[in-house]
Amino acid sequence: MLHDDDLEDAPDGADSAGPALMGPASDASGIPADLPTNAELGRLFGEIGDLLEIKGELVFKVVAYRRAADVIAACPVDLASAYLEGKPPRLAGVGQAISDKIDERVRTGRLGFLDRLSAELPLTLVDLLRIPGLGPRTVSQIYRDLGIATLDGLRVAAETGRLRGLRGISARTEQLVLSGIESLALQVQRLRLNEAEERIESIEAILRQAPGVRRVVPAGSFRRRRETIGDLDFLAETDNPAALLERFLAVPRIREVIAQGSHKAAISLRDGPNVDLMIMPPGEAGAYLVHFTGSREHNVRLRARARDLGWSLSEKGFLRIDPETGQALTGPAAERRTMATEAEVYAFLGLPFIEPELREDQGEIEAALAGRLPRLVSLDDLQGDLHSHSGWSDGTEPVEVMAEEARRRGRRYQALTDHTWSLQVANGLAPDRVEEQRGVIAALNARFEAEERAARLGTGRLPDGAAPPGFRLLHGCELEIRTDGRLDYDDDLLARFDLVVASLHVGRRQPREQLTARVLMAIRSPHVDVIAHPSGRKVLRRPDLDLDWDAIYVEAARTGTILEMNGSPDRLDLAVERARRAVAAGCLVAIDSDAHRIRELDDVRWGVSQARRAWVEPDRVVNTWEPERLLAWLAGKEARLIAAGVEPHRQPGAVA
DNA sequence: GCCGTTTTCGGCCCGACTGTTTTCAGTCG
Numbered sequence: 001m002l003h004d005d006d007l008e009d010a011p012d013g014a015d016s017a018g019p020a021l022m023g024p025a026s027d028a029s030g031i032p033a034d035l036p037t038n039a040e041l042g043r044l045f046g047e048i049g050d051l052l053e054i055k056g057e058l059v060f061k062v063v064a065y066r067r068a069a070d071v072i073a074a075c076p077v078d079l080a081s082a083y084l085e086g087k088p089p090r091l092a093g094v095g096q097a098i099s100d101k102i103d104e105r106v107r108t109g110r111l112g113f114l115d116r117l118s119a120e121l122p123l124t125l126v127d128l129l130r131i132p133g134l135g136p137r138t139v140s141q142i143y144r145d146l147g148i149a150t151l152d153g154l155r156v157a158a159e160t161g162r163l164r165g166l167r168g169i170s171a172r173t174e175q176l177v178l179s180g181i182e183s184l185a186l187q188v189q190r191l192r193l194n195e196a197e198e199r200i201e202s203i204e205a206i207l208r209q210a211p212g213v214r215r216v217v218p219a220g221s222f223r224r225r226r227e228t229i230g231d232l233d234f235l236a237e238t239d240n241p242a243a244l245l246e247r248f249l250a251v252p253r254i255r256e257v258i259a260q261g262s263h264k265a266a267i268s269l270r271d272g273p274n275v276d277l278m279i280m281p282p283g284e285a286g287a288y289l290v291h292f293t294g295s296r297e298h299n300v301r302l303r304a305r306a307r308d309l310g311w312s313l314s315e316k317g318f319l320r321i322d323p324e325t326g327q328a329l330t331g332p333a334a335e336r337r338t339m340a341t342e343a344e345v346y347a348f349l350g351l352p353f354i355e356p357e358l359r360e361d362q363g364e365i366e367a368a369l370a371g372r373l374p375r376l377v378s379l380d381d382l383q384g385d386l387h388s389h390s391g392w393s394d395g396t397e398p399v400e401v402m403a404e405e406a407r408r409r410g411r412r413y414q415a416l417t418d419h420t421w422s423l424q425v426a427n428g429l430a431p432d433r434v435e436e437q438r439g440v441i442a443a444l445n446a447r448f449e450a451e452e453r454a455a456r457l458g459t460g461r462l463p464d465g466a467a468p469p470g471f472r473l474l475h476g477c478e479l480e481i482r483t484d485g486r487l488d489y490d491d492d493l494l495a496r497f498d499l500v501v502a503s504l505h506v507g508r509r510q511p512r513e514q515l516t517a518r519v520l521m522a523i524r525s526p527h528v529d530v531i532a533h534p535s536g537r538k539v540l541r542r543p544d545l546d547l548d549w550d551a552i553y554v555e556a557a558r559t560g561t562i563l564e565m566n567g568s569p570d571r572l573d574l575a576v577e578r579a580r581r582a583v584a585a586g587c588l589v590a591i592d593s594d595a596h597r598i599r600e601l602d603d604v605r606w607g608v609s610q611a612r613r614a615w616v617e618p619d620r621v622v623n624t625w626e627p628e629r630l631l632a633w634l635a636g637k638e639a640r641l642i643a644a645g646v647e648p649h650r651q652p653g654a655v656a
Numbered sequence: 657g658c659c660g661t662t663t664t665c666g667g668c669c670c671g672a673c674t675g676t677t678t679t680c681a682g683t684c685g
Contacts, residue, residue: 060668064657095658133674135683168676176675220685231685259673259684266673266684276685291670296685303669308662314670328670 034109035080041102042073044111050126051117053136054143067093067297072102074362076549076577080106122149131180132258133173141166155181183268191273192539193606194569196222196229199272203234203251207277210247212240214282219292223356225609227539227572232275233292241279248277284317286339290346291315297361305349305365311337318348357612376612377591379605381624384413387478387501387532387564387592388601392437393418394426395596399437399473403444405598407471413627416441417476417501417532420488428480431493438496441475448472472627474498478532483507485518487525487651494527494651499634501564501592503532508545516548523552523561524649526638530590531556533566533573541570549578550585557586560633560640562622565591565614567607568600579614590622 036044049065071093072079082088083106088099105111121143128139128151142148145166148157157163158174158181191199200218207216213236217223220233238244245265249257258266263279280288291299292315306313310321312328317338319328329335339345343353351368355376358364367373389395390402397405399416406414418437419428429437448471476497480488481504487494494500502522504515522528534552535544556563563582566573571594574582579589591607593600611621618624622633641648 058657061657063668068657093658097657133683137682168681170676173675233685261673264672292685296669300669307669312670316671 035084036105038075038079039073041079041105042069044105044114045069045072045098045101047123047126048114048117050129050136051114051121051123054121054125054129054140055117056136056140064093065098068098070297074577076581078549083107124150127151128154130184131177132183133176133180138168151181151184189540190228190230192228192569193222193225193572193609196232196273199269200232200234203232203275206247206251207234207236207244210238210240210244212243213238215285217285217289219289220276221295223293224295224359225357225606225613227575227610230273232273234275234277235280235285235288235292236277237280237282237285239282244279245277251275278315281338283340284338286341286343286345287313287317288315289342293342293356294359295361298359298364301361301365302349305351309349311348313349355612357609358615360613374615374617377608377616377618377621377624378612379608381618381621382411382591382604382608383625383627384411384415384474384623384630385593385595385601385604386415386474386476386499386530386562386590386623387417387566388414388595389418389478390416392433393423393428393478397598399440400444401598402595402601403448403471403473405601406473407448409601412470413472413474413623413630415474415476415499415501417478417499419478420480422482422488423480423505428488429477431489434477434489434493438475441473444473470627476501478503479522479528480505481518481522483510483518485521487522487528489651491527491651494525497527498631499529500525500527501530501532502528504536504545508536512546512548515545516551519547519552520555521649523555523559524641524646525651526641526648527651528561529634529637530562530564530592532564532592533568533571533594534563535573535575535578537573537575538570539572544575549581553582553585553587555646556582556588558644559646560588560637562588562590565589565607565611565616566594567591567603567605567610568594569603569606572606572610574610574614576610576613579611579616583614583616583620588620588622589616592623 045065046069049062049069052065053062071091075089075091077089079088079102083103088102101111101113125139125143128134128142129136142154142163146157146162148154155178158177161171161174163169163174163177164171200222204216204218207213215237217235218233219235220231222229222232236244241263248265249260249267251267253270255268255270258268258274264277266274266276268274278288278292290302294302303313306318307321310323311318312321317336319330320335321327322329337348339348346353351365352373354364354368354373357376358373364373385406388402390399391397392399395402395418402416403414419426421428421430452470476499477489479494479500479502481502482488483506487502504518519531519534522531535547537544563574565579574589583589589611591604591611593603593607595601595603622630625633638648
């Protein structure tokens with residue numbers, strides 16, 4: 001059995017199709033060829049924000065740069081191209097000043113403001129901010145009083161006792177700085193969702209055993225189902241806070257207790273993330289859940305709205321603001337409101353309930369105010385799964401085991417999509433094995449039908465007792481798009497599958513035009529129904545393919561070719577911003593497991609949460625459809641190509 | 657620096673914990 005890594009990475013050696021595009025440093029117009037990505041642009045403005053903060057600039061200006069940096073990095077449109085074309089999109093938080101700076105960076109390759117700033121304050125100071133406990137004021141003081149601007153310099157100063165002379169820094173703080181630098185060096189990566197879930201479940205189990213505990217809720221970015229998780233957050237209701245905190249501070253593999261109070265504590269684990277525990281007074285969970293679930297930006301918006309309504313909002317609930325002073329009233333005069341549920345908190349703000357996955361300040365507040373929140377797809381909406389593997393290629397289980405497991409989960413269809421011929425590293429199927437596999441699947445479906453018929457007649461029962469409304473194993477394949485754009489099977493063979501899922505594992509480093517052309521050819525095939533894991537990325541490990549995404553969305557929408565939202569927590573592909581844009585462009589998606597073993601059949605849930613973050617509604621997801629509707633759609637590809645005036649991409653003759 | 661059917665000027669979110677203090681600033685989430 002091959003590990004996924006072998007499958008994904010080994011064929012990259014075949015990246016010999018055509019030389020890399022080595023253009024000149026700039027063309028005749030002086031426009032630099034090394035256009036910055038959105039992530040790089042975002043990083044630049046983040047650095048400006050950091051430097052301004054160290055400089056002691058107005059905090060709102062700092063916040064403005066950081067907010068712009070986030071918006072820029074998350075923007076689904078390639079900003080460099082858009083600015084070059086003179087069509088910069090309107091982004092909330094990016095005004096004239098920052099827009100001009102983006103334009104300058106894109107056109108000239110420079111950013112004068114940052115250059116001037118870093119002449120004043122070394123850019124390396126930004127690194128010092130990453131040390132836990134070291135904020136802008138202290139960094140500024142260290143630089144101005146001691147001239148220290150680098151991590152190395154800081155370590156030497158701490159080791160030789162030069163820091164402790166500064167105001168507010170004792171010998172103990174010096175030690176904290178040293179261990180902080182150390183922890184940076186071995187800083188743990190962010191966790192993928194499934195890794196975060198493992199740790200959360202084990203800690204949650206311990207907390208639940210504490211006496212007096214009523215409720216433990218994992219909150220934070222895990223509850224929002226972000227792609228990667230930094231810290232883990234727990235909220236708890238208990239009659240005995242001391243006992244719960246004691247239990248928390250004794251979980252296995254603690255590296256350090258970071259903070260410890262009467263109602264909250266924070267620890268760091270040896271093998272990973274920081275963990276926060278907050279204890280809620282019974283019956284007041286609403287504002288706590290809101291506060292510790294929403295992103296910082298979402299919460300800022302909520303509190304601003306509360307303020308407009310005359311209330312100050314915190315995790316403790318609402319406090320009436322004194323109109324004279326503008327301050328929250330405290331003490332005996334205080335008027336305080338608490339709620340048991342999040343829905344009540346939102347209602348108090350005049351908003352409908354906002355699902356956790358949407359709480360990112362990506363337009364959900366505006367949509368809530370306008371009554372236009374989406375009805376998000378949920379796991380219960382799914383009728384089936386269009387992408388899975390068996391031992392025939394690189395899965396671990398026999399076909400019948402995967403099928404039985406899918407049926408046991410109540411699905412109405414499961415597509416078996418083993419790899420094709422040319423992906424030999426994954427044991428891809430030659431055409432004769434495809435024929436053989438078709439027979440196996442037909443026999444299985446015949447057996448399932450007989451069992452269901454018998455169950456309906458009362459003369460037999462299904463393996464788990466319950467009679468689902470019918471289950472069908474669909475015969476598909478994961479069709480390799482080769483380096484030259486050819487597809488792995490000819491049209492005659494492709495036409496005989498129930499569905500074809502096409503994907504690209506080889507030649508990943510080709511230039512954008514070539515990669516895009518390969519995907520577009522697959523989209524224009526009369527037999528390709530789904531583009532699987534379209535970006536080819538691996539979460540935290542491998543970047544996206546360099547594709548012309550807008551061209552792909554347009555053509556996928558035009559031809560009714562489905563884009564996959566792959567639920568494997570390693571992939572989560574499409575990413576949220578891409579999926580949101582694809583659906584806005586009219587594309588259909590499928591939420592698939594890409595299971596190679598039984599337990600991975602449940603990975604569709606990560607695909608569902610990813611789709612929810614992308615505001616996807618059920619009807620856009622083809623595997624929420626009834627089997628009849630889905631099969632009719634799959635059968636209609638060629639007719640749609642013709643209707644749309646798209647020249648079908650034919651794949652004639654056998655290709656070896 | 658951004659933003660606006662209550663504003664083109666004047667706002668811009670809130671509290672706990674820590675460390676070094678003697679009443680609070682800095683940091684963090």
